[in-house]
Amino acid sequence: MKTFKSASAFKPQRQTVVTIGTFDGVHLGHRKIINRLNQVAKTKDLDSVLLTFFPHPRMVLQQNQDLKLINTIDERIRFLSDTGLNYLVIEPFTIEFSRLKAEDYIKQYLVDQLNVAVVIVGYDHRFGRNRTANIEDLKAFAKTYHFEVEEISKQDIDDVAVSSTKIRKAITEGQIDLANTYLSKPFVLTGKVVKGRQLGKSLGYPTANLYIEENYKIIPKEGVYVVCAEIDSKPYFGMMNIGHNPTIAKDNRKSVETYFFDFEGNLYGKTLEIQLLKRIRDERKFDSLVALKAAMQKDKAFSINYIKTLQ
Incomplete structure (x- = not known):
């Protein structure tokens, strides 16, 4: 898969079959649509x-700070790269772009820049300024500009929409097993390892403190999770705490910290993609450091036993 950061940068060698959407999570429903896209491409x-589009239209038009997405744009690119797509085109979404009339969008983007022969979209697809054009308008433009439209059924679209909603809900409620089932892969958090408060080190559990730059990235419910990350081309399992470390922290700062089993070395400055595999428990405030350490030992034992079931 080749990725282009704008439609104008894409120079098609032949005609294309195009689908359009956010594809947040690249989950089972999305893969069904992409499989159909690839099937039509091969047949024709x-x-x-x-x-x-990026940023998400709601971020631009509504400046919606509450909008949380399953994937950062880089994660989305990586997950789409293994779907068999020929090309991914990420058009920058701007106020100017949002004001394009429907026909101008079709002519300039789909016809002139993407050289479209077939468009595959949902029955409820809307486009153009103020999203006033619908699937019937698209079919009318298709006759004018000589391309085909394949309409995705209501049932398939509902599956996609509901799954994305369900995944976000599951993540915020800490139901990582359920989220991973819908995603057909583990949910990930990606960020750079930065210096933290050194709280884990003082307890004998040195942790990698993850800084996640993208404020639109959804963060799971606070608690302790079994995780895995590839470090220097080798997988390492560990346990992650998401929360405020209420037992020993002097401030109320939220952190994402991971203690990797059997890892020795310096992770500062490295970018890690950490898979969340299983939720162990809620974060809680313990009466003493002794009680906290005992809980962490239990968390580690649980994690190691769980990891054995995966191998």
Whole structure:
């Protein structure tokens, strides 16, 4: 899969079959649509193209700070890269772009820049200024500009919409098992390891403190999780705490910290993609450091036993 950061940068070698959407999570429902896209591309000897937008339109039009997405844009690119797509086109979403009339969008983007032969979208797809154009308008433009439209059924679209909503709900409620089932892969947190408060080190559990730059990235419910990350091309399991460390922290700062089993070395400055595999428990305030250490030992034992079931 080749990725282009704008439609204007994409120079098609032949005609394309295009689908359009956010594809947040790249979950089972999304993969069903992409599989259909690739199938049509192969049958009709076309290139498959997924057109998406970034930032999310709601971030630009509503300046919605509460909007949380399952994937950062970099995570989305990586997960889409293994779907068999030929091309991913990420069009920057701006106020100017949002003001394009429906026909101008079709002509300039789909026809002139993407060289479209077939568009695959949902029955409820809307586009153009103020999202006033619908699937019937798209079919009318298709006749004018000589491309086909394949409509995704209500049932398939509902599956996609509901799954994304369900995944976000599951993540915020700490139901990582359920979220991972919908995603068909582990939910990940990606960030750079930075210096923290050294609280874990003082307890004999040195942790990697993860700084997640993207404020739109959804963060799971506070608590302790079994996790895995690839470090220097080798997988390492561990346990992650998301929360405020109420037993020993002097401030109320939220952190994402991971203690990796069997790892020795310096992780500062490294970017890690950490998979969340299983939730162990809620974060809680303990009466003493002795009680906290005892709980962490139990968490480690639970984690190691769980990891054995995966191997």
